Amino acid sequence: MRDITVVRQFGEVVLAIAIAPLFVGWIAQCRAWMQNRSAPLLRQTYRMLRKLFDKDAAMAATASPLFRTTPYILFGTMVLAAAIIPSLATDLPFAHAADAIALIGLFATARVFLSLAAMDIGTAFGTMGARREMMVGFLAEPALLMVLFNAFLLYGSTALPSLVDGYRAHPTVIDPSAIFAAVAFVMVLLAENARIPIDNPATHLELTMIHEAALLEYSARHLALLEWASGLKLFNYACIGFALFLPWGIATNGADSGTALLISIAALLAKLVVAGAALALVESLSAKLRIFRAPEFLAMAFLLAVLGLLVHLLLGTKLA
């Protein structure tokens, strides 16, 4: 029995690593369609990664070991996060290893390393990117915590698997605070993953870039790992969102037979397809904000999440 869960855990992580670039490619494709461009192939992201892995890495003469190891650390933290988030099933060994607050800490660790590595070489762009990344991060983190507190208030636990289980125990409950939390969560997701209102992932325009500026000095396999890690991060955020707001089809405790797992994989894929299209729609409809508007954007996310807490206290459904 123990071995089975380990195998499932392994399978979940491998699936996450494998389809994260696909998810990014799907969003790019949807965006291209909506903007009347001819869309890149779905496997374009994979080809990009392969091309980068085939190249020889060039390294600045001033690079320290930190710069060299950061891509591996970043990729490792994202894989660990993918193992903790219950994207397919809740009864997995890693899922109970850390709660959602530790998960946010894990993301913060990755951000710290990325920022340090960006400043390591000493170029102006890297430092600028690192500073902006930290600014967006410190504004997004409280908002994300508040979103999570909304869910915690409802189900009385800080662990994502027990949230999903709690939802399955009361499937008819629709809490009004979930609307506020969901809107705030989408705003945080856009900011944290360098999507359009805050940062444009598809540009290298010097003055506006945040995430790309931090990656500017990397090449070849390091760059490939970092791109893959940022794809995984987006995938992880989407899975956190599914666990919080749309936990349909996730195999829960005691109900994780083979068919349940197949259903949960199908549900995950369906949710990713819809979420990717929705993200592309949001990104196509909004214009990139000036960097000085970013605090306003994230303050709004924070306020909405706090409002969710208030609404829960007023209207919240009382669970027995």
Add this chain to the structure above:
Amino acid sequence: MTAHAYTVPILNLLAACLLLISFAMLSRRRTQRLVTLFAWQGTILFLSTCLVAYSSGLREIYYSAALTLLLKVIGLPLILHRLIYRLGAQWDSETVVNIPLTMLVGLVLVIFAFGLAQPISMMATTITRNTLGIALAVILLSFLMMITRRKAVTQVIGFLAMENGLFFAATSATYGMPMVVELGIALDLLVGVFILGLFFFQIREQFESLDLSNLESLKED
């Protein structure tokens, strides 16, 4: 009974949507977006009124729901859009307000409204009594919007949003007002928007802008 089990959560959900739209209105700078949001608010109001009518089984609430649909979802937004188009104010936006600060004040108002509504809703007997706090919050937020904004069109939208809040309070606390009163209010709103539309043109003719801060000085120096 099963119908009722779903009615209250859905109504709470719609009430939360109403509050969310009020905050979205506070955060928008562009006038045209505000009209769209106002239409959405009307839609939510229409849905919640239909739900109250369905769960209470009262026929006349359906009529007021239909009135809401006609006036607040279709009629008034259409008139406002045409007004904005005729005024050439499509790209108008407010620049003076500090949005995060306004939102923060809005948050305090919501807490105030919830606290105020708590003892009142204890006495109410309708199924929808919990939403009274939300209705009050929507009214106060619309007030806030009227206070912080400078442009004439936005102030009118704030006024209309306030009426939405009052309407929601009426349906949620007492299953709606008498039909005559509701018809009267609807007519008043329609006429009010027409008259204010005339005022827009007058204001623009006088000052060549729709900024109401021009009205504060009594004479031209």
